[in-house]
Amino acid sequence: MTDDHSPIPAVEGFRGAAALVRAMARFGRKRLAIALTFLVLGNVTEGVSILLLLPILTLAGQGSSDYAIDLGGRHLFGQPLPDVSIGLEVLLGAIVLLVALQAAFNRVKAVYLSDLLQDFANSTRAGLFSAVASARWETVVRMRRADLEHALTGEIDRITFSGFVSLSLIQILVGLVIYFVLCLAVSVPMTLFAFGFGLVALLLLKPYRKLAERYGHKIQTARTVQARLVSEFITGLKTARSMNQEPHHVAQFERTLDGTKADAHDYARRNALGNGLFQVALAIGAAAFVLLSLRFVGLEMSQMLVLLVILMRVTPRFQGLQAQVQALLVDLPAWWRVVDLQSRLEANREGGAGFVSAPVAPPRHEILLDRVTYRHTEGSEEAALNDCTIRLPVGRATALIGASGAGKSTVADIVMGLIRPEAGRLLVDGHELTESERRGWREHLAYVPQETFLLHDTIRANLAIVAPDATEEEMHQALADAAADRFVAALPEGLDTRVGDRGTLLSGGERQRIALARAFLKRPAVLILDEATSALDWESQSRVAQALARRAGEMTVLTIAHRPSMVAFADHVYSLEAGRVVEEGPMADLLRKTDGHLSRMFAHEASEPARLRLAQ
Template sequence: MTRAPAPPQPEPLAPGEALRNALSLIRELRATGAGRFWIALVLLVLGSLTEGLSVLLLLPVLHLLSQSDGGLGRIELGQHHIGALNLPDWSIGLPTLLLIFVGLAVFQMLFNRGKSVYLSDVLLDFTNRQRLSLFRALSKARWDRVSRMSGAELEHALTGEIERIYMCAFYVLSILQAMIGLAIYLAVCLAISWPMTLITLGFGTVALLVMRPFRRRAARFGHRLQSRRMEQFRTVADFLGGLKSARASNREARHLDAFAASLDQTKHDTREFTRSNATGSGLFQLSLTTGAAAFIFLAITWAGLDLTRIVALLLVAMRIAPRFLGLQGQAQQLLVSLPAWRHVRTLSRKLTAAQDDSAGEATHVPPLARSIQLQDVSYSYEDSARAALDGLSLTIRAGEVTALIGASGSGKSTVADLLMGLIRAQSGTLSVDGTVLDAKALRGWREQTAYVAQESFLIHGSVRANLEGGAHGQLADTEIWHALEMANADAFVRELPEGLETRIGDRGVLLSGGQRQRIALAAAFLRKPAFLVLDEATSALDWQAQDCIAHSVKRIARSGTTVVTIAHRPSMVRFADHIYALKDGRVVEDGRGPELMARPDGTFRLMLQHEGYENVVPLKTGESH
């Protein structure tokens, strides 16, 4: 994947856009599982309403004990009532009653534990669903789009941004919980005094409106935080990708300074947000305190409520005020994390819109028997004004080695991508044995192909794991060692500390460049493809190793594998059965080696002369090295 320039950052979320993004998040939460969203919300509300229930219920017990003449004796419940509710005519001893309350506390503890586990499962299922959705969209997007996207952006979206989405979902549920709890307590307050309920609601609404500037600051901070984290992720990716070059030229300090500067700026932004958030919370609490004082004053002087109703209203108001405060705090935290949701959703939609037509169900393509043809093919990349291929036609004969030569940018790799079905021509056709391949057939065709690039991709595992990754079915050790021998890799693998089981580090960092290329070649041989593309696959090898691999490639071609090799060095071209020279997206000459060598000003002849070759003699099957 190429290193693309940093994409332009979107503007901070406007209030309307923030609401739309929050609503889309709620819709996705609901779609996570049938009814699970509502169950999680009910559990949250119940958990909120039962906070401190066991302790609060001890108060009437103490009241009953203070009125009981029996000391620690029995309590006659039938002699008491709670409001208009008469208690049953039961006689309960104090130890039994206290055990009941302990039991309630145990029940509440188990309920809260179950609620926490259930909520965690719902949120993890939701975030995993988003992660898989983005990963799926990435895996099915067209290669010409994906290869030009920023690898750091995609990695950051699949890791850091998804974790922020988890917090988005948590804050959304918390806000809904607070709103429902607020509605319940307002309903209780309404039953006591509707005028004072309206005053309470008014004070809370005004306080939320006054805090609107602080919520806007939270949205701006969330935007800056996202930009900083993306910047840090890109700096780390660039540093790790070019660590060897940085060490070799003593440029580590540049990366370190850039990373430190980004961290310092993040610290500054966070400090400013924390200061603003603390100021806002203090002002909000002050507003609620002022409202409570005004509430008491109006309840006595204007509403004329008696002391009992005032106390009842105050108790309810004490439950309402924290919910207004919670709404403000949770809204700010949601606005900080919401840009991550927008980013992931935008990226997912972009990748889905670029879905490859061949990413669906594959159509079986019969094994290659005669030839692969590109007929009058043209192709242009979106970010280029010049066509990569312009009316190109060529034929790859089955069981032969075909070489593509030409200067950088002549279209060789684009031809290889078309031959493997990774991209589709904007005009012209790709056909196998005379049958034009449609979108579904392209996927079936790729079941028969293998590709080895200049920059070999190896996983962080053992040599064996890298060799078996692309093979069809289980492999015997004899097959593995034969493939390693064909790739001129058997000797150095035997010398590794644990042979095939030796771990080779992230992307094979513990091996040399040439060793990585030979492992990748062996893995391609083990796949036993009908069509093999070698794109500068031996550029890191010396001429002796290249010559050995050239003979191996010639042998597997004679055994039925059709090979296309792209190279700038004669050792990986001169053994080809047929050679195409490309320039500016067109074929400028083609033929067998001796024919092209006979052309005084031909591209192939000039290439060999530049490398010190005066003659070209194609290698024959079984020729020694």
């Protein structure tokens, strides 16, 4: 996989948060609407219960023993209230009722928001997962595996956190609007003063939001680097340890950790200063508020007390707004990274957007690479395949030989429709496969590479992936054809033995044989073996070759190998050199050519032991 770290798109503070909220709303619009409704109801009931304190506070110091509250002569939002008197018990009862209602509304809101958040995180992850699964092979292969793994596993917590913070922001904003309206009911000038002060303070804190944004990008990059280091270290652990390279890896990792710590320290220091300044500014605002309302606006003490109670709820909300936006900005790059990866993968979806896989009939005559040219890297001078014509007649075995790097695996990728020729065509019975037929085409294929892939499960489960309905008998036959029957029978639990993480409890050759058996079990129309027996002893290799020869006519086989035994059973041979076909013909004809590539390969293998003995 090649390096591909595109810059994370720059997003500005509140706009980034808004984009995230829109994304959440896209698939949970109804739930978000319900949650917001209950959020508003919760805030309104809370606010009204506070407003009810106003008449109660007017009782203070009155010395009346009936504690009845006269509404006559009072105003709310400029409207006179009816001339009635309410008992203190009724008022207190109303407050308790409102608080109970508020608790009930909050409960509904919390459940809806939690579901929304969970679905958002899941759909983000599932969306990326399926984008990786359905993107064109060229696109996936150019991305770094560690980046994809990190995006799918490591980033998701930060995305969930961002979603949570966005929802908190909505709650805070809704709360502020409601309190704004309620405050207006008590005093218009003082409300404008208090909220105006809060807004100005928020505007002045923009540099601190920029700081959070920069820090977010820094830790995003650091985490990506760390994920890559971890992935490389774990993948190459055996090699690293065998060459005493662990200290180098550990030191490299520690350096990135130190860098992260220094960034975190710097951010925490500056951020604390910003928060402190904000806190002081809000305290100055509150002091000015009290002074203004008593000395200049002439509010009654009871009104002032209620406004103060409301302000005690509004101030933390302003503080929360700033703190939550900053927290969001720190974690938002994780979401942008996933969105960016996903959109690049989706733009390169195999078959294009809205693709529906079209069924393809198995080949009846031949598969043809017709003058195919392919470059792994766009614009590079060297083509991995250059004007190659290779014919795979149905029911026959065709061998592909050539030095390392000659282009053999690239041919296999073309045949599988994983990559598209830059020039030339892949024809199946004369028909060029369309993009939407590539998946359908692969239904007929089985591919066994040198690097096998086994699930961390039993041998039986590993075989059953391709043929869930296979009988025990069919499994044993496939194992026998892959020369795996004896070693599997000797395992303590036979077919039910677990193979370990990626098959690490088996030897390299044993893994290859299970992978071969799996391919045989699929009974594919086309079998592609890309150095699939490279780790096998000569005896096992010749058993596999015999099985393939026995199945001649049943399948179309493309065998790519460096050893004669895995080539000898082929009917036809192509020899590649630097991406070009330099020799081709029926096996028997090519073997007769004394100076041909194939005959040299066979002669070399036969004479190698003798030459080595001579050299001693």
